[in-house]
Each structure stands twice: as structure tokens, then as C-alpha cells.
Amino acid sequence: MKISIDDIKNSKNQSLKVDFNNFVKELDTSEPVTAEIVFSAYGSFINAKGKIVANVKLVCDRCLKNFVQKIEIDVDETYKLGSLKPASELHSGQEIELKDGDFITELSGADEVDVDDLIYQSVTLNIPNPCVCDINCIGDSEMEKYIKKEVSDPRLDVFKNIKIKKEGK
Template identity: 30%
Template structure:
């Protein structure tokens, strides 16, 4: 995987503070990022594990689920994870289950994949439902016009019964 890696022997007992930027190519196979992915990470050894906490900032371009227009999603997230050597995975499976709140990333060899961690945090921060704005009106089901830019004049009865119902309820909520 791509991105910054830190050798275990380079992490002193008091911990290691990093501030770095990854290029947009870190996210190349997920979403286009505009500009760099900026991260602050504090690494501290804990037995054979390495605890990491920090912050990631980035801007990624997403396509809206409703109107299909591209929009910029701001990533601005704190995180706390634990790196654990791959070799210890089967052995320590039981302890892992008791620490449900902390995300664990396994690593191979003697390098901690910090860039990969940052990449994962960006991916986790992107919501399943991607909307350019909360009240995006989407596309007209008849002519395909983006309704955020204005009415198209298509007859409303062409909508599905569910959509009509939803609209009635929305109207009621507005007036009532």
C-alpha cells in the first residue's frame, strides 16, 4: 500500500509526533481528492502494539446521490487507532473482542503504515448517503433536469405514488 511508513525502531519511548501531507494519489482508487491530505499523528508504543491518535484534513470530490452533481466533501476528523503486528492476530483474537471501541489495524514487518491509516480515516469519514446538500431536490424523473436549478414544468403525476405522497407530507409540514 501507498503512503508514509514509520519504522518501529524510529518511535522513541516517549512517542513520536508527526505532521505530514500525502498527495491526492493516496486516495486515487476511492475518490478524487483536491489538494493534499494533511495529517497529524502521535505514535506511542504499547507492548508490541503501537497506539496512534491524530487528525486528518482533506477535501474529496463526491457525486451527489440525488442530482449526480459533483460536490466537495470536507474531511476534518479526529481518530484513535491501534496498530498490531500481523503475526499476533490469531493469538490475541479474544482480547481484541473486548476492546470494541478501538479500531485495530494490523501491520506486517517492522513498519507502521501511517499513510494507510490516514487513507482509511478519510474513507471512513465519507457518509454512505452522499448529498450535495441536505435538501437536494434531485433530478426530474421525466426530463432529467436538475431541480436545484429550477422547475422544469413536467406534470407531477408522472412521479411514483411514493414520491407524490412524500411531497404532500413535505408540503403539509411546511404549512402546518
């Protein structure tokens, strides 16, 4: 989904609210990503402010299981129309830092804002690291059995330092 800058500028108060409800290319989600973003024009800047909700399919770093994590993000992104640098150094979509923590994406003459790209960038930057299915995840199922057994029967403490391949009968 792309929003034309002219549409933003021609909207009331130069603000255009976008309701997004769709899958985003290269973003593996269990259901469509939803977002409510207000695009506002200020002179040669466009500000995108709103909220994104994505149910992202992830793989747990500890047990390697697939799980779905709901990620909610408050977006506040500024785009500069035209260029801040000489044309020879231009790369569309490049982010430059104006002052500390103030990132601006150059549109480099583009006449639209790519909403899918904004969502993709925001979500991928907010994927937790480490990425675990549950705060209490203790690893794979073999490990889980071992720990449960240890808790239920203290006599098995003797096996603490022995690797058990399969549970005996």
C-alpha cells in the same frame, strides 16, 4: 509514507509526531490530505492518535453532480506488534476485534506503520452515506426547474403529475 517502529520507540517518550501533507493513492481529493498524527509505543502496541483533513471528490447520490466534501476525522487506532494468532492464520494489516468496539490492526512482524493506508482507511470509512452535495439537494436540474416553476406559478399545478420534457415558450 511509512513510519518505522524503531523510530517511534527511539523518540522522546516513545512518541513521534508526524505531519502529513500529501495526496494519498486511490483517494480522490481536490488537494493534498493533511494530517497530524502522534504515534506512541506502549509495550507491544502502537497507538496512532490525531486528526486528518481531506477534501474528497464525491458524486452526489441525488443529482449525480461532482462535489468536494471536507472530511475531518479524529483518529485513534491501535496496532499490535507481532501476532495475536498462529502464524498460519496471519494476514498483514488484518483487523481483529479484541473486545466490543476495540479494533486492533495486526502488524504481523512488519517493522513500519503505513500512514497512507491509515489515512485511506479512515477517510473511506467516514464518507457520508447517503452522499449528497447539499442537504437540500432535490435531484437533477430538470427536477429543479420543475419545482421552481411550481413554486413561482401556482396555476401550473395542473402539470404536477405530468412529466415535462422541455420547458415551452
